[in-house]
Amino acid sequence: MLTIGKLGAQAGVKVPTIRYYEQIGLLPEAGRSAGNQRLYGRKALERLAFIRHARDLGFTLEAIRDLLSLSDNPEQPCVAADAIARAQLAEVERRLARLTALKAELERMVVQCAGGKIADCRVIEVLGDHSLCSTDHRHPESEAGP
Amino acid sequence: MLTIGKLGAQAGVKVPTIRYYEQIGLLPEAGRSAGNQRLYGRKALERLAFIRHARDLGFTLEAIRDLLSLSDNPEQPCVAADAIARAQLAEVERRLARLTALKAELERMVVQCAGGKIADCRVIEVLGDHSLCSTDHRHPESEAGP
DNA sequence: CCTTGAAGCTATAGTTGCTAGAGACATTAG
DNA sequence: CTAATGTCTCTAGCAACTATAGCTTCAAGG
Structure with a gap:
């Protein structure tokens, strides 16, 4: 399990940005430790890497939201x-x-x-x-x- | 004398944007008509065209502010x-x-x-x-x- | 002359995609 | 155990506008 800092380091995203993505619903609410700190697994890391990558390519957060919802239903046509x-x-x-x-x-x-x-x-x-x-x-x- | 709408049409700048430029000091405060509406002359049109043009070229408003202050004192070296x-x-x-x-x-x-x-x-x-x-x-x- | 509709006014709040700060709590290295 | 770092929430700020609300003024038609 990764703390928010480790997650950010691995994905190349700053910590406040991750919290921001959670706030606007791009990332699901993270589970918390006993001391109320966010904990992340591999799925969150992949999702964040996806977002980071799409941002690098210039996609807006709105477009990324769409892409993520598409990839959540992989049986639809692309x-x-x-x-x-x-x-x-x-x-x-x-x-x-x-x-x-x-x-x-x-x-x-x-x-x-x-x-x-x-x-x-x-x-x-x-x-x-x-x-x-x-x-x-x-x-x-x-x-x-x- | 031009109203703000005509000025905007001539310079290719939207009306609220002109008021915004005045607010942040990029354009001087315009003179007013008897009914408190802004009135502009040719100097204002030129200045606004300059701004619009520089924005088109990708200059930030800060850079434009500098350029304008330079052109306001034309005896300095360029x-x-x-x-x-x-x-x-x-x-x-x-x-x-x-x-x-x-x-x-x-x-x-x-x-x-x-x-x-x-x-x-x-x-x-x-x-x-x-x-x-x-x-x-x-x-x-x-x-x-x- | 009067009305109607467009254009103008102020002031405030929203947009996008974050970033920075304050002040308090959690965790960890020595 | 203490100090340093990390994390928490919340709020406010950045650029460069854009949009809204609720008003006043102006120009043209009847």
Whole structure:
């Protein structure tokens, strides 16, 4: 039996995250020790590894919830799981396209700044006026990072 | 003079988002009409377009705040703006690499679904066991999004 | 001129996927 | 036995918005 700390270490998931997953129902309520500490077995470790892995691949917790409920009924056809994965793939492809355009734009911006004054600096200019952009990166999806 | 709705339409930003930007100090407080409605001029439109554009390019609001403060004092050297752009470029390149790996992984998963049972489903199987992966996509950065 | 409906206002709370902190109890190494 | 670490619950916070409620203001049609 694993304490929550060992479980987290084995699965590569932080302790508060595990408690969070339990709270939102992604993990079942764990059994407790005499002193009220959570104890986990191999099944919990596998489930958590599944979640961790799917998160690594960019699946949302909602999608993971669906995938888990599918894998809990293994006699059904797997079309649904396939659809979820395909949707994820499409999303990844959209992001790739957008990031590729963005990369080109940033490279252009960086190249053109040669240490002059802001007044001559295209970084600001490019961002202020879309017509100076080489690519069209106008899309409403959120893409913000760290 | 533009009302907030027109401004939003012109800049491609939703109305509540504009009010949010004002609230966090990214946009200055707008002047008001007799009936207490916000009114905007061309300067505000440009500034908002700048923000929208930078968001599209993946800049965080913090980075945008810096860029705006730079462009508000155009006599400074543009080294700082260049540094911001370079940092963004590095970040974008990291994300691109990661997404490319994810895409390969997801394609592999998706290709092999032939309408069988969940029990044999490649998607679930791959998610449950990282050793079935061809690439190492284990990185802690958050990359998810709706 | 008056009404109606869209657009605006404020303020608050919700979203996603965690992360951080406080203060108390449990377990374990020396 | 004590000290250090681990775990407990609970609450609040992060980015960057989005949505709701309940109001006021504005523009256009009849």
